[in-house]
Amino acid sequence: MDENQIRSLIAEVKHGTLSRRSFIRTMAAVGITAPVAGQILAWNDVAMADATLAYKPAKAGGGGPLKILIWQAPTLLNPHFALGTKDQVASRIFFEPLAGWDKEGNLIACLAAEVPTKANGGLSADGMSVIWKLKQGVTWHDGKPFTADDVVFTWSYAADLATAAYTTGSYKDIIVEKIDDHAVKVIFKNPTPFWADPFVGPVGQILPKHHFGDYAGAKSRDAPGNLKPVGTGPYKFVEFKPGDLLKAERNPDYHVKNQPHFDTIELKGGGDAVSAARAVLQTGEYDYAWNLLVEDEVLKRMETGGKGRVEFTPAGGIEFIILNTTDPWTEVDGERSNAKTKHPTLSDPAVRRALNLLIDREAIQKFIYGRGGIATASFVNQPSQFKSSKLKYAFNVDKANQILEEAGWKMGADGIREKDGNKLKYVFQTSTNAPRQKTQAIIKQACQKAGIEIELKSVVASVFFSSDAGNPDTYTKFYCDMEMYNATQPQPDPERFLNQCVSWEIANKDNKWLGRNVSRWSDPEADKAYKDAQKELDPVKRAALLIKVDETFCEANIFLPLLSRNIVGGVVNGLMADISGWDVTTWNLGAWYRS
Template sequence: MKRYVESVREGKLARRDFIKMLVACGLTVPVAGHILANAGIAMAASQSSYLPTKRGGGGTLKLLWWQGPTLLNPHHALGTKDQDGARLFYEPLAAWDPEGNLVPFLAAEIPSVENGSVDKDGKFVIWKLKQGVKWHDGQSFTADDCVFNWQYASNPDVAAMTSGAYAGLKVSKIDDHTIRIDFDNPTPFWADAFVGTRGMLIPKHHYEKYNGANAGEAPANLSPVGTGPYIFEFFSPGDVVKGRLNPDYHEDNRPYFDAVEMKGGGDAVSAARAVLQAGEYDFAWNVQVEDALLKRLEAGGKGTSEIVPSGDVEIIQLNMTDPTKQVDGERSSIEAPHPFLSDLNVRKAINLLVDRDALEKHIYGRSGPVAKNMLNNLPRFESQNTMHEFSIEKAIALLEEAGWKIGADGIRKKDGVKLKLVFQTSTNAPRQKTQAIIKQAFQKAGIETELKSIAGSVFFSSDVGNPDTYGKFYADMQMYTTTMPQPDPKDIMLQFLSNEVSSKTNKWQGRNICRWRNEEYDKLYAQSQSEIDPIKRANMFIRMNDLVVNDVVIIPLVCRNKVASVINGLYAPLSGWDSNLWILKDWYRTS
């Protein structure tokens, strides 16, 4: 048994296969879940895997988010930290489980073509709401709240971060516990609005006076009133969030913990140590550290690393524009092609100089298997038409053939242009080690590289006056993780559309940061948004993936599995397709 548990921990054996083995031996699913929980390994959550027989009694659950949330309105969440902070108190109609399946929360059931609530032509979906649900202030949750959330998120004056999920549709009330969503166009992926990280619902009666340009003034932005398992108690932005058990929660025997505390601050390494070495916290979020360090910390016996696949991928972006030339006061302008990255041969050579196997082996390990595609861990969308190869010799031959010759200073040049580039990323130990590995290979091929690391709070900022944001991309190459918020590619693949180019005009908020433009890609993406046939639609996304990868617009490095540090005995199921706290209501301690 111990050997099989270790295989699950190391990612060699899938949790679901381990559960099947135990069930085949005569054990029940709850018992199988209990075995994994005692080993600090979470399994996919289900009603049958939850063991506590009463509400409360579990003491305080101590969570560590090394980037603490700064506000608690899910519609204005600035990234994962704010989404997770809001998820302590707010819930969506449905969430995504580890296998990418929908699980009902505030919905009474999951819509489907079979039960008549999803139109086979993708024109509408009907959601039936769970009855008897109360907001934390005692008022009833109804269809009116859902309609309001659509009105709020789609109001341009509100400037909601979730607006994309509620665009191109209309939400109407059928009765107090039923809503209908009508789409402007046939919509194959209908499970976006009201689902997952962008689907958390806020109460109409607390926000209807703030449905406009005054949205930021709503008191509930900092003191939320939700339907979730915990009731808000205290919030110090960037520092700590506290909640207490909801005695009227709409599911029996939940939650198990009497209180929850989410502490912010520090860094990924200190967060991992706080759980795995010191045992001061029960759970640490997003521990982006080398796998070798995680294993050393795990050896102390106080906790383990919970690792689940996701659609997130660490990539290198290549700038198709010149970051040094100004056009009408704008650098990296689409009017100024890059002096050498516009050459496909140079991009192909750079691709050959990235040793992805070394990154997996020496840095990421269990948390980052090699990626060769933009779309990963979704079999129907994964391309078989791409490959990855590391060869300094082939890269040199390609550059030579393309006319890039070594100069007296050891740097390749052509027509007076030298292969000298700036490679930037956020300050993070694995990323700095990745930069160093790549620079070494570049140097052997005659490419000079200046490495630049920028504090994450600056690099990922939306400050229009900051020259070092990833959206401005004032460098030749940059590296970070691009995320897939749900098990469908429509959002992650937005970042290559021509009309999404990041520029001064849109305050560098456009998703297309590489500034790459391709007419075929644009047409395929447009067609995919209304293609109901799942096979045809999947093939469209595979072709889009191939265009981006084979044109070396980006270089996929590793699949970024979700990694958290979990204290021994904590049952904390994670999903790679939703918030870390997607099923917080089911967390409990086994010992």
Template structure:
């Protein structure tokens, strides 16, 4: 480990972004003796105990306006259609799930009266059902009472195939949502379901009144998609997609003395560096969202003294996606059609070579610092789900040898070809300084291996947007390679690993809301996923989930780069516990100025 790498790793440990055990493991893997490794760890200081967050305001309102700067502004306000974290953030200002995960990954009831457990009888011992008792006295923003009908309608809406919900897979395992009384529902499953908390926790509940008429083919016509009616701490005021979102205090909010702020304003646009400055230097905003900025830049901006960076630990990962369909062949008006095969990325030699061309350590050292932990695995955290798989490291000689053995011969211009097919790739991602620098690092390595790469940067509002008419969204994947961060909604990785299941391939037929964007298919993966879905023994289930990680990573359908703690800039006056599991806005009801 080089000296600059060591410094970056020590900063990450000190910030809580790099687990201390993983840091020790990295040192030992680099040949550092254990006593020296322990001495180096001591330089990061003692393990920081997380002080429990305490909400102190004693009355509702009075906090003025909460100002949030999002360099990718929300473009959709129905979380079930939003394909990116920005849309989930916007939706969560108004709408709520039955429960949420706190910073430590524990479930906390919101619209539920309590979290179901084996002890309270909410979770059936056979794993075939879960009973949710709903909180009484909760009203929607239009004054209608929150009841079991809303939960039932949410399930019916999301799982209807013609709705085209991005959250379809979350609700599909639920065979039936049975209304037991006005404030009790029972979720019934076809088979034992250990990940029962996914449905109604990872996404919000929708009001029966506003969505029952729009189940199925009319789903996109629901006015509440863009003018949400929720139960949350703020009521809808105004929305300009990608630009601005405003809400006002909900005087009937069901949690006492909340919210603290009288209103909120989200401003979209600009760039992440400007957002960091607006919070930590000028003090014009209270929150800077998802700051994908080089760590040395953030460190300099923090010296402005008006704010500080928060890195919430979780399982979000920045990774490289390889397209298994053909992005250049059109079938029935659709490129990257699932029936097509990519002209050269289905060659195992090419995929493995690409895996050896990603210099994770350089990317972490030069770009991410505290905000990135190098990894060759897709599934990271909690510790019970971490694979022992080492994975391919950066090795230019190995990449060249693989391509040589695969029959890919360099031409006069240095670019390899086989059977008339050149290794020329379009590599796209969203526009941000860290991603463009990462692209440049990968392109440089690829060029040395005889691979030509054309780089493309797409405006984030478009790349992560839900506009089915736009060809540049990440779900359409009209490129050979693309890169972005996929967000873990909760500590249980069951639904997260659904991203590579064959039945969820993104296509025109499902309005490009299928979660399998790579169009990769693997029968062994599908069988293992189904087995994990029904395994109630936690040890056996963890082993199956780890195997899923190993299958997709060993096939090099994707190339993991870094685990990404959620980087958020907070004004010094703002008290907020940002969670690493799910949306940063999941605890917005608890934010206050103090």
């Protein structure tokens, strides 16, 4: 399909003779992904859709209770401290961004009156600024009006390094100005091709100034709103028991007509993924089960119970392993895995390369994840124009042994390779979950054949994914040699996702381990490519720069990608849930209903 044909189709969408959905499907047929097709329409000033789920209830309320199981239980309700997906899911019930991402990668207005375009004056031609017009008549759950002051405050709150928000990277390099009570202007330091990051999606949720104004900076962790939120969302806070139970009730003053459908929300945490799946698919006790990290064969058997179904949503998540090139066993400046230190064995590129060859990705996909994931060697896999065609994976124990032997790592009498008094012995940690423990076991078995001893460690998910600065077992502390988890790409563009590869985002004691770069490894070339991508307006050149960042970390075997993950959820029969692979599960919770 040539440029003239694409422009002709765009014209049809503008005149209403071709639907947006048909346009996106036509683009997909010629290899252009849905998010890119959506961006093409946005760039050509084609209006965005108002919603992605055909909402049928004619009035708000009357739907009774909605019961959700989230086995990685949330521990806090401030979205700017919500380092783990579980806390983002819970926070999003109450707080809202200016816009969110639907399942096709379209930007959908929420607290904004409309999505900015060049035609409506929202996007500057030079890429230096964005004007957001705010929805009027919106109130906080306590009755106070939502205004531009709240948006400006959220920017200053998140941008303040003393706040130690995990969202700081999205706000620290911009300026936000109030135009009037219902409009703000975001000003960038450089031309910014991907402007839909601040105030959008999981990182974009707006905080009420009148509740958090006295708790910015160093006082941020003391705010009552961290555990008792007052937001603008479809449900109002009732009760929260961290690590266990969250209750909410319908917001009668919600700003979307006829929403929400359900009268109450119960978000139950704890347990495990298998029991969560069973409670929806077999017993129907709950309506939705989040993040079903369960072997696919087990899910298929449960679906025969007839009470519910498993839904797989394409997404940008990646199940992967990080290798630690710092020393996790020596404390420097009050922290282990300090970026100033060097790992005695994993700092050797040959060892990291060998470990990458000892991962049987095909077996992990076939026997564990099935429909839930696809084996990959790339950290970024969606949308396809950002995926490296260069990165390949292989499982080869003989090659791994050869590499280690040539690098001087000799097999000891105990069957463990060593050099200069250092043995290839590692602690490999992940969250407690059956598929992950089975994946660990597969990797451990292969490593034994190459003279590498692996000690397996599993940490309860509520601890592993928490932002507790005092707990040594969180994944951001990385107090071990290697660890595995799923990183969620929060938007169709991978720029923000890849900030975990830059030097200025290294997790450490000073930022309360909320820095996005958990690996602590950095490369000047990756830093430069990332910075160049942030201001490159040519989409092809920009994609190449972001691919370079990905390739730098994967070729150095700091990141060992395993599977490109789909979102796997259990849905009870009759529930209509709007799930997006580019936003959190609860991004459009107000539109859920029971048919």
